[in-house]
Amino acid sequence: LSVLLPTYNERDNLPLVVWMLVRTFRDSGIDFEIIIIDDGSPDGTQEVAEQLEKLYGSDKILLRPRARKLGLGTAYIHGMKHATGNFIVIMDADLSHHPKFIPEFIRKQKEGNFDIVSGTRYKGNGGVYGWDLKRKLISRGANFLTQVLLRPGASDLTGSFRLYRKEVLQKLMEKCVSKGYVFQMEMIVRARQLGYTIGEVPISFVDRVYGESKLGGNEIVSFLKGLLTLFATT
Amino acid sequence: TMTKLGQWLCGLALLGSAWAALALAPPGLQPPAPLRQALLPLPIYLLVVFGCYSLATVGYRLATFNDCEEAAAELQEHIRAARADLRRRGLRL
Numbered sequence: 001l002s003v004l005l006p007t008y009n010e011r012d013n014l015p016l017v018v019w020m021l022v023r024t025f026r027d028s029g030i031d032f033e034i035i036i037i038d039d040g041s042p043d044g045t046q047e048v049a050e051q052l053e054k055l056y057g058s059d060k061i062l063l064r065p066r067a068r069k070l071g072l073g074t075a076y077i078h079g080m081k082h083a084t085g086n087f088i089v090i091m092d093a094d095l096s097h098h099p100k101f102i103p104e105f106i107r108k109q110k111e112g113n114f115d116i117v118s119g120t121r122y123k124g125n126g127g128v129y130g131w132d133l134k135r136k137l138i139s140r141g142a143n144f145l146t147q148v149l150l151r152p153g154a155s156d157l158t159g160s161f162r163l164y165r166k167e168v169l170q171k172l173m174e175k176c177v178s179k180g181y182v183f184q185m186e187m188i189v190r191a192r193q194l195g196y197t198i199g200e201v202p203i204s205f206v207d208r209v210y211g212e213s214k215l216g217g218n219e220i221v222s223f224l225k226g227l228l229t230l231f232a233t234t
Numbered sequence: 235t236m237t238k239l240g241q242w243l244c245g246l247a248l249l250g251s252a253w254a255a256l257a258l259a260p261p262g263l264q265p266p267a268p269l270r271q272a273l274l275p276l277p278i279y280l281l282v283v284f285g286c287y288s289l290a291t292v293g294y295r296l297a298t299f300n301d302c303e304e305a306a307a308e309l310q311e312h313i314r315a316a317r318a319d320l321r322r323r324g325l326r327l
Contacts, residue, residue, distance in 0.1 A: 012327075015316070015320050015325055015327060016312075016313055016316045016317070016320075019316040019319065019320055020312055020316060048325075051325050051326065052325070055323055055324075055325060095309060095313070098305065098308075098309060098312075122295070122299075125300060126300065127299060127300025127301060127302045127305075128299065128300070128301070128302060129301060129302040129303065129305055129306040130306065131299075133296075136296055136299050137292075137296055139299075140292050140295045140296045140299065141292050143295075144288065144291060144292050148288075149238060150238055151238070193235070204300075204302035204305035205302070206302060206305055206306050206309050230238075231237070231238050231239050232237060232238075232239040233237060234237055234238065
C-alpha cells in the first residue's frame with residue numbers, strides 16, 4: 001500500500017499524520033510506504049520530512065519534493081512514479097483525514113473487489129467536525145446540485161480521502177484535467193465512465209486543527225464553473 | 235455515449251415536444267378539455283415541485299449532517315500521544 005501525501009506548509013501536521021499512519025499500519029499488519037510530495041514549502045515542511053525519513057527509514061518514508069507549488073494532480077503523478085504498492089491511498093496531510101479509516105477502506109475493497117474506495121462524509125455515520133451552519137449548507141447544497149446534474153453514483157464527490165488500485169489511478173490521472181475540488185469530482189466521474197467500480201466508507205472529517213481552512217467566494221465560483229464543465233463534457 | 239448535458243437536452247426536448255403537441259394543438263386535434271387544463275400549467279407545476287423537493291432534501295441533509303464530536307476528541311488524544319512519542323524519539327517539533 002502506498003500513501004501519497006502532497007504537502008504545502010504542513011510543518012506542524014506532517015509528523016503527526018505520519019506517526020498516526022505508521023501506528024495504524026503496524027497495528028493492522030499492513031505493508032506500507034508513505035510518499036511525501038512537498039511543493040517547496042517555505043515553513044520547513046521538507047526538513048521535518050527528512051527527520052521522519054531518518055526516524056522511520058527511507059524504505060517506509062519516501063521523499064519526492066518539488067521546487068514549487070505545482071498542483072495536486074501533478075503531485076499525484078509525481079508521487080506515483082516510484083510507488084511500489086498495488087493500492088494507493090490519497091488523503092490530506094492536515095489531520096482532517098484520520099489514518100484509522102484506511103484499514104476500513106482495505107476491508108471494503110476486498111469485500112466488493114472495488115477499483116476505488118471513497119471516503120464519504122455524507123452517508124452512514126460519516127460526518128464533519130468544526131463546520132458552522134453556513135459551511136454545512138454550502139456543502140450539502142453543492143453536493144445536491146452535483147448529484148442532480150452528474151448522477152455520479154457516489155455520495156461524496158469532493159472528498160479527497162480515497163483508495164485506488166494503482167493502475168486505476170494512473171489511468172485516471174491521464175484523463176483528468178481540472179483543479180481543486182473539481183479535480184476530485186472529475187476522478188469519480190471519469191472512473192464511472194471507464195466502468196470502474198466504486199465502494200464507499202463513511203469517514204469523519206475533522207476540520208483543520210492547525211492552519212487556516214479555505215472556502216471563499218472564489219472557491220465557490222470555480223466549483224460551479226468546474227461542475228458545469230463536467231456537466232457539459234462528460 | 236452522450237454527455238449529461240446532452241441527456242438533459244434530449245429529455246427536455248422529448249417532454250417539451252410532447253407537451254407542446256398536446257397542450258398547444260390546433261382545435262381539430264385537441265385532447266379533451268380537462269386534460270388540456272391540467273397539461274397547460276404542468277411545466278411550471280413540475281418546476282415548483284422540483285424546487286420544493288430540492289429545498290426539503292437539502293434542508294433534511296443539512297439537519298442530519300453528523301457532527302463528529304468524538305472523532306475530534308479522539309484526534310486531540312492521538313495528537314498528544316504522537317507529539318509525546320515523537321519528542322521522545324528525538325524529533326524537533
